[in-house]
């Protein structure tokens with residue numbers, strides 16, 4: 182039977198982007214792929230381009246859709262994620278089951294599915310796959326360091342480290358093997374701060390921690406050389422790991438003019454990219470711009486926005502700031518001080534959504550003020566751009582700790598949002614960019630290792646080949 186992979190991402194920007202890159206890589210290896218989007222994500226992904234635009238080069242890639250159980254006008258924002266969790270469980274799960282039971286995939290992909298690749302957070306996918314005896318490989322698109330804390334959650338609870346006793350967020354965490362020296366309570370995923378272990382997100386993560394080790398394998402968007410201590414601990418629980426990242430670099434490397442299929446200019450953004458910022462960047466001196474983005478889910482209050490703004494302006498740097506629509510929490514606002522408006526006109530550029538990978542690769546960008554989402558972190562590492570981290574939730578609290586204390590490629594301002602701290606961190610890091618400082622050296626080394634890992638013979642290159650071979654051998 183010919184292999185046919187069904188890819189099922191969590192319906193959020195970060196996971197969709199990663200899984201689309203994986204779909205492209207599998208198609209380049211001539212595998213048949215069906216990409217299952219929720220109706221809402223699919224509409225947003227192709228709103229401006231029509232059905233398959235950008236993916237036309239891939240003869241063997243098909244898209245299919247499924248409901249996420251939420252009404253069309255639901256914001257699907259970070260503060261309403263539990264609605265999405267309920268919708269997926271109550272509506273998507275039974276429809277997914279029907280899809281596989283009756284082979285109801287779109288025309289053109291009627292071949293039986295021989296392998297499912299599903300997000301680790303879609304807990305029901307494993308139950309359905311096991312029912313129909315289809316091998317399932319998990320792909321956890323969050324960071325491996327974040328995922329490792331998820332997998333250790335049962336251990337943290339058994340050892341009495343969770344829920345926290347007392348309110349000292351700087352207390353050291355002892356039961357996440359490999360992270361004993363640097364992990365504090367405040368660096369655990371944000372949902373660990375609650376006192377109720379019955380919280381739906383904690384319950385979801387506990388279920389994920391049970392299910393991920395049961396699948397045929399676990400794909401990770403990292404490279405062996407970056408995360409090897411954590412990967413070796415993780416391997417004791419999940420023996421079959423496929424670290425094949427950084428996926429965006431891996432795909433770019435494979436899409437050379439010599440690749441078997443013509444390069445397809447695919448779009449993976451759920452928001453419209455405002456490309457005017459590229460011309461603005463072209464006019465700025467090398468490494469002079471602070472790029473600011475809090476990703477696709479994080480929210481800010483008006484007060485935090487104003488602190489960010491003062492910090493940026495007071496740092497004296499030029500800045501390109503992504504202000505995603507609806508990313509400021511509804512509530513009381515005020516007037517923007519005149520000096521901020523003036524400084525922004527003089528040396529700032531504001532957009533609603535940017536072509537981030539290109540922005541980070543631009544020679545004018547010297548620093549990234551980020552929410553520490555895993556894709557953003559990897560994109561910054563590959564381009565050797567230092568980071569000031571303002572983590573918002575889930576794995577981001579763990580990521581920013583590794584950025585500052587383990588990889589030593591930036592600074593972590595978690596749990597503060599103060600103009601003085603922002604200004605100081607920007608000044609400190611900008612001051613090092615041209616020097617031969619520890620941050621610059623670490624970045625250059627990580628960036629080189631990342632690029633080497635996806636080249637012929639590199640660790641991620643070989644792991645992807647192994648994944649492709651394993652998929653070819655899978656039978657229902």
Ligand code: UDX
Nearest residue numbers: 194195323476477478503534535537554555556557575
């Ligand atoms: C996050 C993280 O994926 C993950 O670590 C966490 O567990 C869940 O939420 P997100 O906010 O989407 O998701 O952040 P990130 O992983 O950094 O992904 C955002 C993606 O959008 C990046 O690939 C980035 O290049 C892209 N982006 C962001 C743009 O293309 N344009 C923008 O203006 C901003």
